[in-house]
Amino acid sequence: MKIQIQVDGMTCRHCEMSVEKAIKELPGVEEVHASHIEKKVEIIYNNPQLTKDDFYQAVEETGYIPIKD
Numbered sequence: 001m002k003i004q005i006q007v008d009g010m011t012c013r014h015c016e017m018s019v020e021k022a023i024k025e026l027p028g029v030e031e032v033h034a035s036h037i038e039k040k041v042e043i044i045y046n047n048p049q050l051t052k053d054d055f056y057q058a059v060e061e062t063g064y065i066p067i068k069d
């Protein structure tokens, strides 16, 4: 499964890594690519129980701002 979410507040590679690390801790997440320039996070995962809200929550816990659609 693949999903893309919008995240505000990232300004550099360090921010991207914080977001990537937080999302990678969710069960079944295989790959995370965050871009502060595009304000996007792409997630590849293999767990049908994960929802967008789980990703939003993981981002919020890092202090960044998910743009919920």
Ligand SMILES: [Cu+2]
Residues within 6 Å of the ligand: 010, 011, 012, 013, 014, 015, 016
């Ligand atoms: Cu940063």
